[in-house]
Amino acid sequence: MSNVRKPMVAGNWKMNGSLALLHTFISELKASPLLDTVLCLPYPYLAAASKASFKVGAQDCSQFGAGAHTGDIAVGMLQELGATYVIVGHSERRQDHNESNIAVALKVQTVLNAGLTPILCVGEPLKVREAGNVNKFVFEQLQAVIDVCSKDFLEKCIIAYEPIWAIGTGKTASPEQAQEVHQFIRTEIVKWNHNAVSTRLLYGGSVNASNAHALFAKPDIDGGLIGGASLKIDDFIAICNAVK
Numbered sequence: 251m252s253n254v255r256k257p258m259v260a261g262n263w264k265m266n267g268s269l270a271l272l273h274t275f276i277s278e279l280k281a282s283p284l285l286d287t288v289l290c291l292p293y294p295y296l297a298a299a300s301k302a303s304f305k306v307g308a309q310d311c312s313q314f315g316a317g318a319h320t321g322d323i324a325v326g327m328l329q330e331l332g333a334t335y336v337i338v339g340h341s342e343r344r345q346d347h348n349e350s351n352i353a354v355a356l357k358v359q360t361v362l363n364a365g366l367t368p369i370l371c372v373g374e375p376l377k378v379r380e381a382g383n384v385n386k387f388v389f390e391q392l393q394a395v396i397d398v399c400s401k402d403f404l405e406k407c408i409i410a411y412e413p414i415w416a417i418g419t420g421k422t423a424s425p426e427q428a429q430e431v432h433q434f435i436r437t438e439i440v441k442w443n444h445n446a447v448s449t450r451l452l453y454g455g456s457v458n459a460s461n462a463h464a465l466f467a468k469p470d471i472d473g474g475l476i477g478g479a480s481l482k483i484d485d486f487i488a489i490c491n492a493v494k
C-alpha cells in the first residue's frame with residue numbers, strides 16, 4: 251500500500267445477498283476517511299443502498315446508452331440510483347457471457363463517458379499461469395481497452411487484478427505473487443500514462459480477514475475486490491480495517 255493512493259476496499263456481492271443483509275450493512279458498515287469503501291450490489295438492491303454511508307457500485311452494465319436491448323441495464327440508470335462505480339470485465343462475465351476484450355473495452359468507454367468509475371477486472375486462468383504467460387495475458391487485456399478508450403482512461407479507472415484460479419477457490423495468490431503482477435501492471439500503465447501512478451490497483455481472489463493485511467501491505471496493492479467475504483459483515487469490516 252502506498253501513501254500516494256487512497257486505499258479502497260470494494261465488495262462484489264455477485265448474485266448473492268438479500269435486502270435484509272443489505273440493511274445490516276447499511277447500519278453497521280461505516281465509511282472511513284482513510285479509505286474508499288464500496289459495495290457492488292446486484293441491480294435490484296441499488297436503490298435501497300442510496301442512503302448508505304459507503305459508496306455503491308454495479309457489477310456490469312450495457313455498452314449501449316439506451317435502446318432495444320431486453321434485459322440489459324444502461325449506465326445512466328445506475329447513475330440515477332446513486333451508483334458511482336461499475337465493475338467491468340469480471341472473469342465470470344467474460345466466461346458466462348462470452349464477453350470479449352473488445353466488448354469489455356466498449357463497456358469501459360460507456361462507463362467513463364457517463365462520468366462513473368469503471369473497476370476493470372483482469373487476470374489469468376490457471377493454464378496461463380502454469381505456462382508462464384501471466385504478464386502477456388494481462389497486458390493484452392489492458393491493451394484492448396487502451397485501443398478503444400485511449401491512454402487517458404488509465405487515470406480514470408480502478409484496475410482489479412483477479413487471477414481466475416484464486417476466485418472463490420480459497421486459494422489466494424500469495425502477497426508476493428499478487429505484488430509481482432501489480433508491479434507489472436503499474437509499470438506498464440505508467441509507461442502509457444504518467445498520471446496512472448495514482449491509479450488504484452486492487453487485488454481480488456479469496457481475500458479474507460486473515461490474509462488481507464499481508465496482501466494490502468505490498469507497495470502496489472491499493473486494496474481489494476472482495477467476493478465471498480463481502481457477504482459477512484464482520485469479515486468485511488475486518489478487511490476494511492486491514493488497510494489502516
Ligand SMILES: O=C(CO)COP(=O)(O)O
Nearest residue numbers: 262417418455456477478
Ligand atoms: O471475484 C471476486 C471479486 O470480484 C473474488 O471473489 P472471492 O473473494 O469470493 O474469491
